[in-house]
Amino acid sequence: MSSQVLSNQPSLSALDAWVRLLRGHAAATRELSARLVAEHGLTINDYECLLHLSRAEERALRRVDLAELLILTPSGVTRLLDGLERAGYVEKRSCDSDARVTYAALTAAGLQKLQEASGDHIAAVRELFEVRFSGPELEKLAELLGRLPEAAAAADSCSP
Amino acid sequence: MSSQVLSNQPSLSALDAWVRLLRGHAAATRELSARLVAEHGLTINDYECLLHLSRAEERALRRVDLAELLILTPSGVTRLLDGLERAGYVEKRSCDSDARVTYAALTAAGLQKLQEASGDHIAAVRELFEVRFSGPELEKLAELLGRLPEAAAAADSCSP
DNA sequence: TGGCTATACTTGAGTACGCAAACAACTATA
């Protein structure tokens, strides 16, 4: 048994590179989040949460739907919203037709915060990605990545 | 101020999709890791750590180099190796020429564990990715993703 | 109407990191 342990598996190197690249993404996301925290005191999840709310009807969403959009578990959403509520960017709102659900609703302060942060954040995202890819490349990439299961679920739930 | 809050930013939707897709990857990685844990008691980081060691000269690597390969901080590596040492898959080895460094060296048990796990793991990776992409698409994707900063750093450190 | 399962959400416990600080040992510089 020598060091070609796994090389009898065809095309391992491609798959292997794949996993490494996936992991690189986590680092890229972390970098975006760190900038946002430094400049505006929001994590990338905070930001995206506010963003999704700002686009929703009545600027409010059920926690379950937010979880799907953010690719988080329900408990993750509860704790994310805890922070945003404490900061005054989001408030709870109950649902007339279903007593189980509590909406998360964007406040005026939350909307303002989002607007303040968006310029810098979009610039950061651009810096990270647009510098490296042409328009068509970006589209191609989005199309390819969109085939992955979780990503697809998130994208679907955006379009209706 | 209406709900087109940010729509005056050109091509936001592409960037926006981007960030969401990136986040989807974290979920994909988690899924791979969960399978590996269930079937073999290794996290994906454990697995990749063993894999990198198995390919290294003398089946040993400095912690710093391992950190770069795994896209982890040095402290993350210390704790990852803690677990693998406790399980007997990796052992410490000192360096003659530099007293600061301690190598992580793969044990026979570690190599065996890696071999046991590799079949299932490679199958899982294939299932996740290869089903969705053709060979050329996979290459294109790897090329595009390789331009991101962290990924590039990891890839570079592999080739010398 | 009374149970049964499904859904929405929260809570407690555990984990896998990162960051900053500490320390030791190398290296270059003057």
Add this chain to the structure above:
DNA sequence: TATAGTTGTTTGCGTACTCAAGTATAGCCA
């Protein structure tokens, strides 16, 4: 050859999650 800076590693603390279990409501079907 002292000394300043760099590099490799570990440790303490904080955080952002997950998972499993618990509670409450909803809707269905006998």
